[in-house]
Amino acid sequence: MPPRPRPPRPPRRPTFPVSSCDCTDCRAACTNSPGWFRPEQIEDLAEHLGLSVEETFRKHLAVSVTEMPDGSERHGVMPHKLRDGKKPGSVWNLDQIDQPGRCSFFDHGLCTIYEVRPDECARMIHGGGHDAVTLRHLIVEAWDDNALKPYRLLTKRRLYGSPPGERTRTKRTR
Numbered sequence: 001m002p003p004r005p006r007p008p009r010p011p012r013r014p015t016f017p018v019s020s021c022d023c024t025d026c027r028a029a030c031t032n033s034p035g036w037f038r039p040e041q042i043e044d045l046a047e048h049l050g051l052s053v054e055e056t057f058r059k060h061l062a063v064s065v066t067e068m069p070d071g072s073e074r075h076g077v078m079p080h081k082l083r084d085g086k087k088p089g090s091v092w093n094l095d096q097i098d099q100p101g102r103c104s105f106f107d108h109g110l111c112t113i114y115e116v117r118p119d120e121c122a123r124m125i126h127g128g129g130h131d132a133v134t135l136r137h138l139i140v141e142a143w144d145d146n147a148l149k150p151y152r153l154l155t156k157r158r159l160y161g162s163p164p165g166e167r168t169r170t171k172r173t174r
């Protein structure tokens, strides 16, 4: 009897190794655009800081936004970015997120939460480009509706975490 044909394998998802360096790219990110956490990292950060998740969010974090290839917006959580008029615990829009701002955990050239830094920082893609976009989208996928629920309650804002095409705004508004 001839062997049965094997079902096709799903495409491989890229992996991004954890890096630790103190280079120009990393510093540029820390002083302009902090990386995103994965949802499960927020509790680890809160424990590291000796705070509750709510206190951690209100004192040190913010809801970030990114634009998907289809023009929809998706939200996730990042460290607070130091910019005039923005307070920790707030929600950033696309225009605001485009403006550079130092990560509130960056102090005298060092990351003060290095052990529990955002996954996107830990897997920094040097030089940006396609891999950086892919990494962001992988992290964005983790921020589904369920993961965003606590931050919806804390900010009292509508946040978009469902997969593209489901309950996401289709166009950015400026």
Ligand code: SF4
Residues within 6 Å of the ligand: 029, 030, 031, 033, 034, 035, 079, 103, 104, 105, 106, 107, 110, 111, 112, 113, 114, 117, 118, 121
């Ligand atoms: S969390 Fe740390 S590594 Fe990430 S942007 Fe802030 S200072 Fe840099």
